[in-house]
Amino acid sequence: MKTERVFITGCGGMLGNAIYPFFKSWYSDVLATDKVVSEDWLSELDVRDSEGLQKVFIEYKPDIVLHLAAETDLEYCETHPEITQDVNSTASETIARLAEEHGATLIYISTAGVFDGEKSGYYSEEDTPHPLMVYGQTKYEGELHTLKHCSKSYIVRAGWMMGGGRRKEKKFIYKILQQIGEGKKEIFAVDDKWGTPTYTYDFAMNLFLLLETKKYGLYHMVCEGKGSRYDVAEEILRVTKHQDITLTRVGSEYFAEEYFAPRPASEIMINAKLAELGINHMRPWQDALQDYITNHFADYVNVDSETPEKEAFHPSRKDKIQDENFTERRSTFRKDYPSSVDYVVHNGTSFPASESSKKAIAVNMSEEGLCLYVFDPVSKGERVSLLKHPAGSEHEMATVQWIRQEKSGVLKAGLLFQQ
Numbered sequence: 001m002k003t004e005r006v007f008i009t010g011c012g013g014m015l016g017n018a019i020y021p022f023f024k025s026w027y028s029d030v031l032a033t034d035k036v037v038s039e040d041w042l043s044e045l046d047v048r049d050s051e052g053l054q055k056v057f058i059e060y061k062p063d064i065v066l067h068l069a070a071e072t073d074l075e076y077c078e079t080h081p082e083i084t085q086d087v088n089s090t091a092s093e094t095i096a097r098l099a100e101e102h103g104a105t106l107i108y109i110s111t112a113g114v115f116d117g118e119k120s121g122y123y124s125e126e127d128t129p130h131p132l133m134v135y136g137q138t139k140y141e142g143e144l145h146t147l148k149h150c151s152k153s154y155i156v157r158a159g160w161m162m163g164g165g166r167r168k169e170k171k172f173i174y175k176i177l178q179q180i181g182e183g184k185k186e187i188f189a190v191d192d193k194w195g196t197p198t199y200t201y202d203f204a205m206n207l208f209l210l211l212e213t214k215k216y217g218l219y220h221m222v223c224e225g226k227g228s229r230y231d232v233a234e235e236i237l238r239v240t241k242h243q244d245i246t247l248t249r250v251g252s253e254y255f256a257e258e259y260f261a262p263r264p265a266s267e268i269m270i271n272a273k274l275a276e277l278g279i280n281h282m283r284p285w286q287d288a289l290q291d292y293i294t295n296h297f298a299d300y301v302n303v304d305s306e307t308p309e310k311e312a313f314h315p316s317r318k319d320k321i322q323d324e325n326f327t328e329r330r331s332t333f334r335k336d337y338p339s340s341v342d343y344v345v346h347n348g349t350s351f352p353a354s355e356s357s358k359k360a361i362a363v364n365m366s367e368e369g370l371c372l373y374v375f376d377p378v379s380k381g382e383r384v385s386l387l388k389h390p391a392g393s394e395h396e397m398a399t400v401q402w403i404r405q406e407k408s409g410v411l412k413a414g415l416l417f418q419q
């Protein structure tokens with residue numbers, strides 16, 4: 001167990017849901033915070049509260065700071081530029097200064113949305129940002145503050161985020177699955193916006209490996225490949241076996257009223273610097289998407305022409321802009337919704353040598369978020385010992401429900417936990 005103290009901001013969101021259990025399994029001391037406490041492992045902290053931040057640095061004395069907190073809804077950002085500036089830019093400056101003053105290592109999560117989308121190929125770390133919208137502009141300012149004020153810092157840009165499961169997913173995957181759940185027979189998706197999906201669980205693992213290198217600086221961390229929103233929707237329909245739904249290509253103007261924030265035509269990125277360091281373990285986005293749906297949204301898969309009843313998603317974003325109780329409603333849902341018991345297993349090769357030499361299999365995170373290890377090899381039906389308990393429970397054993405080897409060589413299994 002690592003003894004550095006880890007402080008995480010904005011940990012109640014999509015990415016935090018994967019980051020927390022992963023880091024909690026490696027570090028003995030993790031302080032996870034968010035402005036709304038939607039989990040019992042979260043503490044309340046609004047990053048605009050600079051005194052509150054200062055208190056954390058003085059009293060908790062973090063060695064590592066993972067700064068995830070941000071306003072991420074592009075339309076909300078356009079209509080609330082001052083709040084967005086305070087959260088995404090000003091608070092990031094405060095955190096960078098405090099991290100420097102207290103000798104902490106800072107990881108600032110940024111976005112492909114800092115680019116203007118004019119480039120025809122993949123954006124690498126060498127390309128110059130030129131944001132088009134308030135979200136991109138304020139996130140870019142956060143990057144600059146981090147670089148300027150904190151010497152031991154990483155800036156890690158993610159792409160189109162997918163992760164968080166039923167309680168936290170709120171981006172494109174959510175929007176498509178929600179329509180499937182509503183029984184829509186035609187779904188529209190734009191084919192003029194391109195990007196690289198980023199699976200939060202793979203991101204958490206790769207971030208951990210990057211942190212181990214102590215090679216500070218700017219990194220891209222996205223899944224492998226690229227696709228338009230249409231391509232991602234098409235893949236979702238393929239994975240959920242919903243050939244009965246017509247997918248119709250449209251241009252961005254089709255959704256212009258609802259999604260009025262300017263968006264770059266291309267947010268396609270490549271992990272050039274991770275590859276240079278030999279630690280680019282991000283899988284093709286199609287593999288990650290398949291995992292994600294299989295493990296979190298199995299009830300959305302059309303089985304033997306009988307579609308199971310869909311379980312609820314968190315309250316729709318509908319409009320955070322107009323709905324003052326939105327955050328409260330969503331956090332109540334997050335607290336109350338039960339977690340699933342399907343988990344994904346990776347083989348140990350992408351983990352530090354000391355762990356893989358135990359011939360263990362590292363298990364990816366669940367909806368409630370956990371990371372544990374089972375002995376290798378395993379086969380279907382076998383009962384396996386868990387070296388680490390799932391967060392918040394006493395499970396020590398699990399039965400392997402399914403196991404499969406992907407083309408990429410990654411081994412995966414679904415586990416059913418037992419006492």
Ligand SMILES: NC(=O)c1ccc[n+]([C@@H]2O[C@H](COP(=O)([O-])OP(=O)(O)OC[C@H]3O[C@@H](n4cnc5c(N)ncnc54)[C@H](OP(=O)(O)O)[C@@H]3O)[C@@H](O)[C@H]2O)c1
Pocket residue numbers: 009010011012013014015016033034035036045046047048067068069070071072073087109110111112139157158159160161171327
């Ligand atoms: N989502 C994406 O597609 C994407 C892509 C690239 C990079 N990123 C970056 O990845 C990071 C994590 O985002 P995510 O995808 O996990 O989105 P998310 O689910 O919106 O998570 C962000 C979290 O920060 C919280 N937050 C907002 N204002 C805050 C404040 N003043 N103080 C403390 N917490 C606050 C949010 O709470 P509420 O939900 O209650 O507002 C939310 O729980 C962000 O820095 C984001 O810019 C996201």
